[in-house]
Amino acid sequence: MPIGSNARRASLAGFGFIVVGFASIGPAAAQDVAGTWQRDTGASRVRIAKCGDAMCGTLTWLKKTDGPAKVGQRILYDMKPSGDGKWAGSAFNPEDGKTYSGTMTLSGDALTTSGCVMGGLICRSVKWVRAD
CATH class of the missing domain: 1.20.5 (Single alpha-helices involved in coiled-coils or other helix-helix interfaces)
Structure with a gap:
């Protein structure tokens, strides 16, 4: 040889x-986004996990159980990578019962989820910290 x-x-x-x-x-x-996240206000926890070829988030704990949100309710749907540390899909708001265009942005152990209407002109964001 x-x-x-x-x-x-x-x-x-x-x-x-x-x-x-x-x-x-x-x-x-x-x-990296997979796991359990606690809302920065301490009001709820969501478990983000793979669902098909996307990521989804389900409520796993609520501080107040008498509101419209329920444990086991899926609030993040079909979140697919849309850039470095970013995902895009849909976000369900239990308070008004509507589904919005949604995003997730991961920065270290901080996660921001957003739901938007009117093509992204009006958005509401929620901050989360890792709980696991």
């Missing part, structure tokens, strides 16, 4: 390792 073929094989093996490493960065980064 020629000497150059061993070096070439080692070089190709290293390249394959690098490609696999970069390929695994995307899915891992998209999963």
Whole structure:
């Protein structure tokens, strides 16, 4: 076997390792939002997890259980990556029973969710911190 073929094989093996490493960065980064998040006011907790090819959020705990929001209610739907640390989909507001265009933005252990109407002209944001 020629000497150059061993070096070439080692070089190709290293390249394959690098490609696999970069390929695994995307899915891992998209999963960083998964987990339990507590609203900054302490009023509720939501569990964000994979649902099909997107991320969804379900209420897991409420400080006040006598309001329109209910434990087990899904409030974030079909959130798909839309940039670095960002997802876009739909957000349900239990207070008015309406579903809005929604986004999630992750920055470290802080998450901001937003629901918008009128093509994003009017938005309401909620801040969350990791609870798990």
